[in-house]
Amino acid sequence: MQRLVYEYSEGYVVDAETGEVVDRIYDYSPPRPRSDDSAVAENKKRVRVPGKGLGKLIKAYRRLVEYEKQGYIVDYEKALSNRMIKTLKHERSMKAEKYFAEKGLLDKLSKIVEDLDARGVTSGMSFRGRLAFAYIVYKLARGETPKYSDVRGIVSESTFRRIRSKARCFIQHAVEQP
Numbered sequence: 001m002q003r004l005v006y007e008y009s010e011g012y013v014v015d016a017e018t019g020e021v022v023d024r025i026y027d028y029s030p031p032r033p034r035s036d037d038s039a040v041a042e043n044k045k046r047v048r049v050p051g052k053g054l055g056k057l058i059k060a061y062r063r064l065v066e067y068e069k070q071g072y073i074v075d076y077e078k079a080l081s082n083r084m085i086k087t088l089k090h091e092r093s094m095k096a097e098k099y100f101a102e103k104g105l106l107d108k109l110s111k112i113v114e115d116l117d118a119r120g121v122t123s124g125m126s127f128r129g130r131l132a133f134a135y136i137v138y139k140l141a142r143g144e145t146p147k148y149s150d151v152r153g154i155v156s157e158s159t160f161r162r163i164r165s166k167a168r169c170f171i172q173h174a175v176e177q178p
Contacts, residue, residue: 005061017065019058096128100135109134122172124135128154129163136167 003016006025013023060066064074069090112134116122122130132155139146144168148160155163 002041014058014061016061019065021058059066090126092130092154093127096131100131105135105138106167109138112137121166125163129159132160133163133167136141136164137171140171 005014005016005023006012007014008025011025012019012021013025015022016077045076068074073091073094097106100109109131113122113130116130116134123164124131132151135151139150146164148157151160
């Protein structure tokens with residue numbers, strides 16, 4: 001199945017797998033009536049000529065395809081609109097969301113993640129790592145002992161031990177601060 005990506009700003013239809021330009025996008029709409037010579041200039045701009053942005057576009061698509069091969073879910077619509085925030089989401093992060101939603105904890109953990117992000121505690125962590133960290137903080141705050149079996153499949157055992165240690169330090173520091 002060939003996945004086509006429409007790049008309206010450059011005027012191309014690109015194959016997402018190979019990064020090749022398959023077709024061009026033409027604007028056949030009638031020009032807006034104007035009383036001055038700017039209407040002529042507007043018509044000249046309607047059909048885009050291949051420019052310098054094509055090479056960057058192809059590289060970007062190839063990079064997104066590589067991310068997809070590594071297990072990321074790519075939101076091509078956001079990537080095309082140059083809003084790269086949250087365009088990539090890993091399958092394991094989606095699995096973590098589903099897991100905590102089934103437990104009924106996703107809303108609570110999302111609020112904890114927002115608070116931890118605002119404090120800068122979870123900077124550099126993946127989304128699933130932040131969820132696991134929030135879960136461990138949640139368990140420690142309730143006086144319970146977090147177990148690796150609770151987050152198996154979301155993070156590795158070594159990551160679990162590392163974030164559990166960091167969560168214990170965070171809880172201890174939070175208790176010491178008034």
